[in-house]
Amino acid sequence: MLTYIGRRVMLMVPTVFVISVVAFVIIQLPPGDYLTTIVSQLQAQGDQIDKAELASLSARYGLDQPVVVQYWKWISGILLHGDFGMSFAWNRPVSALLGERLPLTIVLAITTLLFTWAVAFPIGVYSAVRQYSAGDYVATTLGFIGLAIPDFLLALVLMWIGLNYFGMSVGGLFSQEYLDSAWNLGKLIDLLGHLWVPVVVLGAAGTAGLIRVLRANLLDELHKPYVVAARARGMPERRLTMKYPLRVALNPFVSTIGWVLPGLVSGEVIVAQVLSLQTTGPLLLDSLKSQDMYLAGSVIFIVSVLTVIGTLISDILLAWLDPRVRLGHG
Secondary structure, eight states: OHHHHHHHHHHHHHHHHHHHHHHHHHHHOSSSOHHHHHHHHHHHTTOOOOHHHHHHHHHHHTTTSOHHHHHHHHHHHHHHHOOOOEETTTTEEHHHHHHHHHHHHHHHHHHHHHHHHHHHHHHHHHHHHTTTSHHHHHHHHHHHHHHHSOHHHHHHHHHHHHHHHSOOOOOSSSOGGGSSSOOOHHHHHHHHHHHHHHHHHHHHHHHHHHHHHHHHHHHHHHTSHHHHHHHHTTOOHHHHHHHTHHHHHTHHHHHTHHHHHHHHHHHHHHHHHHHTOOSHHHHHHHHHHTTOHHHHHHHHHHHHHHHHHHHHHHHHHHHHHOHHHHTTOO
16 A cells, blocks of 8 residues: 555656646747736727836846746746745735635635535435436436536526525625635634535536446446345345445545546636636636736646645545555556
8 A cells, every 4th residue: 555655656746747837838828928918908098018118027027038947937936935926917926816715715625525425425325226216317317407507507596596585695705894804703604604605506517427427336336246145145235235335336436536626626717707706716717818927827736736636635545445446456
């Protein structure tokens, strides 16, 4: 087991390096840079910018240097000093912006993951052991609906229901009076009161998918010879299901840890705009639109690193759950 974990940890180092290069290169692919975006905005408004001032800003931000130099300046600042650079658009350190948004994104991701598991696990097991029952048909129908409805459409429906039937706004993660206040018990309670809406919206598709995967895997295991033999020896059905087939069928639950965060961030961008969430999704979208390379690259890099860490955790849990994984046979 330790050898397996050691191999996975060693693979993380080159993976993170490649991710950092790819993230920075992707930010540089669109033509122009942050200053050309500013110039275009000013020209659209009928204003002009002095060329000397433009050159001064380019030198200040290092935009006049080769891409390799810009990358080294960025990644060395992160690795040696924990400095992610300055956000051009916000004129603030990127680390400060991430410190405000990233914890809320992680809380939302973990809460959504727990919600997905809590709902999908019992429904998937029931749907498998009660195949073709009325409950199985209902679960399957809801699963197809959950996969078919876009996240942003579900967010709009919940906002409309909340406003028209309950007279309350379900947008954002905080009420207006807690938006800029320091953390206290009241703000935490307010966050919990607003968190359920994005959790339901972002977790709907994942829950529906996991229900179908768990149902299919468990049905496959329940008809295997070792289950039939254990049932023939008189082992109680509940104990038989929980001890062997369910443990194997749980692999998809554990394997989702690695990709849940990037999945949420990619799907959260539009949902966060609709619900006005104070997470990294809108921050990433705005930075890409304004070509704020340090902010956009840092968000992509941090989320990717968290994905690598999540994948490591899922690999370790999978190896503990299924010996075939760590032995290289599954």
